[in-house]
Amino acid sequence: MLSSTSNSKNIGQRVQAAPDVAMSAKTGIMLLLAGLALIYMALEVLSPKILARFSRIENRINHELAQAKQLNALNDGHPTVLLVGNSLLNEGVQLDSLRADLAPDYAVSRLVIEQTHYLDWYFGLRRLLAEGSHPSVIVLTLDPSQLASGFTLGESFARRQMSIRDLPQVVRDAGLDRTTASTYFLAHWSNWLGDKGYIRQCVMILMVPHFRELAGRIADHGSHINDRASLLAMAQQRLPEFGKLGQENGIRMILLVPPALRQNYSLDIQELGTKLSIPVWVPSPPGEFPSDLYRDGFHLNAQGSKIFTERLANEMRKLPAPQSAGTSR
């Protein structure tokens, strides 16, 4: 049987035969560890720059995040609305049309982070608000399964959206084990850990033609919950928590449910929201939009998003004027 010691012995013999030329294993270890440390430091420093250079999505997120952090309740005297969500928002709402539709009554901003679910946004909004953002209205766009999900976007979430003091609650709510919790803790402080998923994605886009289409199939979206009782139980727990976050900050919080091809119990959640006094908007009930309004059975295409954006604008026009609490800052 082969053994690594036999190889080591060979190396040892080689070192003895030519002591002046061959490098010793001890020096090899030192060089290797130094090299690893250098690589790590380089990645820490360079990863945001690499992403800024290669990732259109990352640049968009950074730009939107910076804008969101600057939001005040009023912009030129008009209430501000921050739309947050994942690709369902990105592809379902035509931002420019919505802005044009609502101008000058509302100033609309958007923050989209792909593959995010409720916990990403609950803790993400907590941090955003703590860092000074203060829109009049926040509209969180999620489908009911994402509202009920325990999924988070891993290290990227820990770096970008999670506040370190929320870590114990993240661990509890997302059911993290100690290993994952420790990874989140470290990722919160590390550019590299937070960004490596996006960097890998950039590399894969360069290497594999049509990788984006493939990524939609193979990405981990967490488990899909489509059981009415489970969805309502989670909504019962999460809607008040979401509403309370708004109350504490003087912000109107709204949950927006995008259209779906199949039953997703969004109307039940809307009803529950009414009971709990948390607005849940369902501009298109499940099954209303035909499949030709979807790009892939889940995200809307241009035609579908046009209709949905108009309906969203109508919902927003019905909003009561913002309370003075929102304008106090």
Added chain:
Amino acid sequence: MLFDTPIFFVFLCLTTLCYWSLQFRAQNKFLLIASYFFYGWWDWRFLCLMIASTVIDYFIAIKIADTEDLRLKRSLLILSLIINFSILGFFKYFNFFADSLHTSLSALGLQVSLPLLRIILPPGISFYTFQEVAYIVDVYYERVPASRSFFDYGLFISLFPHLIAGPIQRPSHLLPQVQKPRRMDFDKSFDGFLLILEGLFRKCVIADNCALIANAAFAGAFGPPSLPSVLLGTYAFAWQIYGDFSGYSDIARGCAQILGFHFMVNFRQPYFADSFQDFWRRWHISLSTWLRDYLYIPLGGNRFGERKTYRNLLLTMLLGGLWHGANWTFVVWGALHGSGLAIERKLTRNRPALLIFPKLIKRVLVFHVVCLSWIFFRAPSLRAASAMLRGLFVWNWRPEFPAAFLFLAIFSIPLLLLDVYLELSGDEYCFASASVERRVAFGLACAVIIAFLGANQANAFIYFQF
């Protein structure tokens, strides 16, 4: 603690630094505590179970070694086997057997309500149970002396690099290493660092990326099973499980070497096997040799005629399959391998002409039969496995398949090439016999590739669930 997470490297660095600053006896005590901490990191309750099991076997082994009474020796051996397999059986198989019995009785028209418990499987229980059984049996047959130090025995069972997913260490190999002082050996440590990096490459780059394709295919993300999706899923899983488990074994061996221990090689280019027998000499070697020495040979091996040899092969592989998990899919997987071994034995004994097939053809054939068996290993149920098999006869092409096949090629061909190199060179890991400078360059290249192509999030090693 997973080997591919940052916290493990913090743990490994701190443990290594403290460990080498201590004297021999203190080293063992410290390493035992560190290993218990490593294990308890999952769940402290499981640690109590492992310690209890270790304590029981420690005292039984001493009693076996001390007594002259053969009947008492035998009784103690049986007692230990019953305790070990009862613990394993309860935690791993209770619900499986209760559920299977319920299904069988229902099929016979008998409605019996059997209790199903919410049992969480303690990590690594199959591995440390097999190691304890090997120790007790070896002490009984006087192949190894019983350890008189609990710290030594406890460390042999729970040394953290092998604790969760092997390689299953033999008492005759590891126990003497635990009992003797160890010296810091830079050559071995250097090997250890490189093994860790190669292991991380196998796990994070190969396995975790192939897992994306395999998971999608088996979850139906490419639509209902069809020939392309089944091929994608099966090949991806074949490279995933190989990269995953060989990567784990390399990291475990690397960590052990940094601490001055040597673990047996667990994989030797298994997909180059030209027969089933050859496959099991190359795949999960620590398990296959355990099954051979503690199950197949005690059952009679090949000593009692052809029929009994086939029976023993089949039985060994069935139990080997069941060892992997409490599901009929693993039983079928074991049965396929057992039948393969038996048929191959029959064919090569009676028709040596089969031996003259070109090696390449035999390798390709064995690889594909192994891949076929992986469908049962990976599928969550027999129904799902048979749906995948039926998919082999359905054609449905989707636009994302070219990208998926290219993705799979990008992440499986490097491991194939690595194996070609290892097979030709006879090295244990890449560039093992090259100069130190080249090996440093190889290690750093591995690190850069892991940094850029390692999958996004840490995934539990597949064998953790066993």
